[in-house]
Amino acid sequence: MTDYKDVLAxxxxxxxxxxxxxxxxxxxxxxxxxxxxxxxxxTAHIVEQELLRLxxxxxxxxxxxxxxxxxxxxxxxxxxxxxxxxxALPIHExxxxxxxxxxxxxxxxxxxxxxxxxxLGVAAIVPHYRAQLHGTLRLIFQPAEETPDxxxxxxxxxxxxxxxxxxxxxxNKPELAAGEIGLTRGASTAxxxxxxxxxxxxxxxxxxxxxxxxxxxxxxxxxxxxxxIISRELDPANSAVLTxxxxxxxxxxxxxxxxxxxxxxVRAKSPAARAHIEEAFKRICAGVALSLNVRVEVKYQxxxxxxxxxxxxxxxxxxILSHQFGKAIIAKPSASFGAEDFSLFTERAPGCxxxxxxxxxxxxxxxxxxxxxxxxRSIHAGTQALARLAIDLLSK
Numbered sequence: 339m340t341d342y343k344d345v346l347a348x349x350x351x352x353x354x355x356x357x358x359x360x361x362x363x364x365x366x367x368x369x370x371x372x373x374x375x376x377x378x379x380x381t382a383h384i385v386e387q388e389l390l391r392l393x394x395x396x397x398x399x400x401x402x403x404x405x406x407x408x409x410x411x412x413x414x415x416x417x418x419x420x421x422x423x424x425x426a427l428p429i430h431e432x433x434x435x436x437x438x439x440x441x442x443x444x445x446x447x448x449x450x451x452x453x454x455x456x457x458l459g460v461a462a463i464v465p466h467y468r469a470q471l472h473g474t475l476r477l478i479f480q481p482a483e484e485t486p487d488x489x490x491x492x493x494x495x496x497x498x499x500x501x502x503x504x505x506x507x508x509x510n511k512p513e514l515a516a517g518e519i520g521l522t523r524g525a526s527t528a529x530x531x532x533x534x535x536x537x538x539x540x541x542x543x544x545x546x547x548x549x550x551x552x553x554x555x556x557x558x559x560x561x562x563x564x565x566x567i568i569s570r571e572l573d574p575a576n577s578a579v580l581t582x583x584x585x586x587x588x589x590x591x592x593x594x595x596x597x598x599x600x601x602x603x604v605r606a607k608s609p610a611a612r613a614h615i616e617e618a619f620k621r622i623c624a625g626v627a628l629s630l631n632v633r634v635e636v637k638y639q640x641x642x643x644x645x646x647x648x649x650x651x652x653x654x655x656x657x658i659l660s661h662q663f664g665k666a667i668i669a670k671p672s673a674s675f676g677a678e679d680f681s682l683f684t685e686r687a688p689g690c691x692x693x694x695x696x697x698x699x700x701x702x703x704x705x706x707x708x709x710x711x712x713x714x715r716s717i718h719a720g721t722q723a724l725a726r727l728a729i730d731l732l733s734k
Contacts, residue, residue: 411471514695
């Protein structure tokens with residue numbers, strides 16, 4: 339007797355394969371016309387027109403320039419959200435591909451064009467199975483993932499997360515070969531916080547240091563002590579990254595300046611570590627101010643939280659994806675300290691990020707690189723993965 343799940347796996351794979359030329363064409367069109375931040379107007383229009391062609395009813399202008407569509411099953415049930423991001427990066431493309439960016443200084447160097455095409459594939463497949471779905475599949479196409487002004491936050495404000503019980507996103511991963519699927523446990527990405535510290539001293543001639551208060555000496559001490567938060571206050575198994583990215587103080591050789599600016603970022607992979615670092619950061623700044631007789635002004639700005647993969651959801655996805663691809667797909671810890679604003683969705687509902695291998699044979703690609711060339715076969719793998727898990731999660 340033929341198992342229904344085997345039939346489903348073959349059917350999804352065949353449907354995905356039959357539309358690959360179309361999806362790759364869409365991807366290449368988006369790639370050639372990259373848009374930044376919330377300015378994803380052309381990309382959103384492509385998405386809208388494709389969803390209309392599929393007989394769906396998309397909602398546009400969600401979160402300023404996002405697109406959202408619900409695929410409602412035949413039976414009542416939960417709402418599962420899948421997200422693709424649409425925006426590009428301010429990078430000048432150096433690939434030399436025939437469909438390279440036509441806009442100088444803009445490039446899809448993070449593969450969001452791949453994500454958008456993949457999700458359109460999911461939109462084409464899932465409606466075939468409406469009769470067995472219990473609940474609603476919500477697909478969102480998000481702007482401004484790469485910018486401090488978060489597109490996820492904007493879409494959530496417009497109701498994209500309302501009623502959602504599970505939230506899933508994908509990301510292409512060039513460290514995995516095309517067609518491979520990666521799941522992770524715990525934090526998939528880190529939080530991303532920024533700080534601006536101004537050390538205020540008192541200026542004087544370099545020959546008379548005793549008549550002033552040197553903010554640069556204090557800043558040097560501060561930079562050194564801040565690193566001890568990571569090396570001496572955190573469990574090495576639950577570590578974090580504190581980076582000083584910019585220091586500026588003084589105007590010339592022979593003057594002790596009035597102030598020194600320090601800027602940087604903090605990334606952590608657990609809410610507890612994130613909170614501890616912020617407290618310790620402010621404590622050390624206060625201590626340096628007291629010990630070196632300077633005034634330390636601290637602006638500590640929280641960005642997106644860590645994207646925490648839900649263990650129960652990962653437990654459910656492992657067998658679903660293993661069956662679809664005919665091989666064991668086992669979740670592993672993530673080593674990434676990148677940040678991802680999809681974490682704003684997973685703060686509101688259990689969720690996770692799935693990695694789709696995009697590494698091309700003979701290449702050693704990395705995201706956010708001007709020569710990034712993902713393998714387009716990742717679209718086929720991603721379409722299968724997301725369509726299958728959506729159908730299975732809504733068929734129970």
